[in-house]
Amino acid sequence: DAKTTQPNSMESNEEEPVHLPCNHSTISGTDYIHWYRQLPSQGPEYVIHGLTSNVNNRMASLAIAEDRKSSTLILHRATLRDAAVYYCILSIAGGSNYKLTFGKGTLLTVNP
Amino acid sequence: DSGVTQTPKHLITATGQRVTLRCSPRSGDLSVYWYQQSLDQGLQFLIQYYNGEERAKGNILERFSAQQFPDLHSELNLSSLELGDSALYFCASSVGQPNQPQHFGDGTRLSIL
Numbered sequence: 001d002a003k004t005t006q007p008n009s010m011e012s013n014e015e016e017p018v019h020l021p022c023n024h025s026t027i028s029g030t031d032y033i034h035w036y037r038q039l040p041s042q043g044p045e046y047v048i049h050g051l052t053s054n055v056n057n058r059m060a061s062l063a064i065a066e067d068r069k070s071s072t073l074i075l076h077r078a079t080l081r082d083a084a085v086y087y088c089i090l091s092i093a094g095g096s097n098y099k100l101t102f103g104k105g106t107l108l109t110v111n112p
Numbered sequence: 113d114s115g116v117t118q119t120p121k122h123l124i125t126a127t128g129q130r131v132t133l134r135c136s137p138r139s140g141d142l143s144v145y146w147y148q149q150s151l152d153q154g155l156q157f158l159i160q161y162y163n164g165e166e167r168a169k170g171n172i173l174e175r176f177s178a179q180q181f182p183d184l185h186s187e188l189n190l191s192s193l194e195l196g197d198s199a200l201y202f203c204a205s206s207v208g209q210p211n212q213p214q215h216f217g218d219g220t221r222l223s224i225l
Contacts, residue, residue: 034211034213042219043216043218044202044214045216046214098160098208099157100145101157102154103154
């Protein structure tokens with residue numbers, strides 16, 4: 001399985017943008033990049049996913065490098081509710097198996 | 113609210129016992145996934161079902177089994193429980209098509225005494 005590398009932790013201030021990096025140098029051409037987050041005492045929550053082009057949704061933006069070996073999740077204005085562990089995951093889309101392989105993720109702290 | 117319902121929220125039992133965890137997927141979702149989250153192992157994929165059929169197996173112990181019923185709800189059965197089985201068990205559901213988001217429930221916290 002292709003692996004991802006994320007910083008263990010990051011800190012941000014409320015209402016400032018946050019850029020969460022992810023390296024995935026062994027990504028294959030068919031792997032999608034997914035981001036999930038897990039708030040304290042909750043199950044993981046889907047944030048965004050993409051293949052090659054940058055993606056935007058109501059929660060965040062996903063910027064994918066041209067060579068696809070890295071990506072960045074962008075929270076445009078962090079709120080206290082965004083404090084969570086953020087997971088960058090490559091989907092294993094071979095056949096009908098769509099399991100998610102979670103790493104340790106990045107613990108985001110948001111300061112008021 | 114993800115639309116995925118897991119019951120019970122908490123379960124306390126003893127070693128050697130057997131428990132059943134239940135999951136109701138989001139309306140319209142055909143695929144159900146089970147994950148285990150422990151402090152030392154993190155979030156690990158256990159098993160996936162799609163429309164009643166097993167589709168993929170991960171790090172699921174032989175003491176554990178699952179099934180998905182015709183109404184698409186799923187049950188995870190854990191037997192001969194050991195202290196190390198104490199963990200959060202999450203169920204997720206998706207439409208089952210490639211690269212569609214998985215929606216997670218709030219989990220069942222299992223404590224083995």
